[in-house]
Amino acid sequence: MKKTGIISTLIVAALIIGSIVWYFNTASGQRTLKNMKSNNSGGMERIVKVYSGDGELIEQYEGKIDIQDTEYGNKVLFDINGKRVVIYNATVVTEEK
Structure with missing residues (x-):
């Protein structure tokens, strides 16, 4: 039972991380990164x-x-x-x- 819970958690974490990586490789994600860089560096x-x-x-x-x-x-x-x-x-x- 514990092994199944750990695997489920790892799958969810991999999906979340994969979604974040995918988003920041889109044009919209690149604009978001540029806006964050601009905001943080003046x-x-x-x-x-x-x-x-x-x-x-x-x-x-x-x-x-x-x-x-x-x-x-x-x-x-x-x-x-x-x-x-x-x-x-x-x-x-x-x-x-």
Whole structure:
């Protein structure tokens, strides 16, 4: 009886570990890992470009940037060089270096 319980526990553990390994090898899992890395290290090396409504470049930022957008999409905020930048109602394009 004990041997069956141990085998069942090992099978469940192998399935859980296999599912975790599988998930982090998917595109969604890779994005999750990148987000966790960015959150834990204060951002990633990025270029952020801010455009006006008519498509003209207003500002460009480069450096280690941690970006947080809002659920409504009208505000983007990020930290760069220890300073907080908040952008309202503009088109913001971010590129990873």
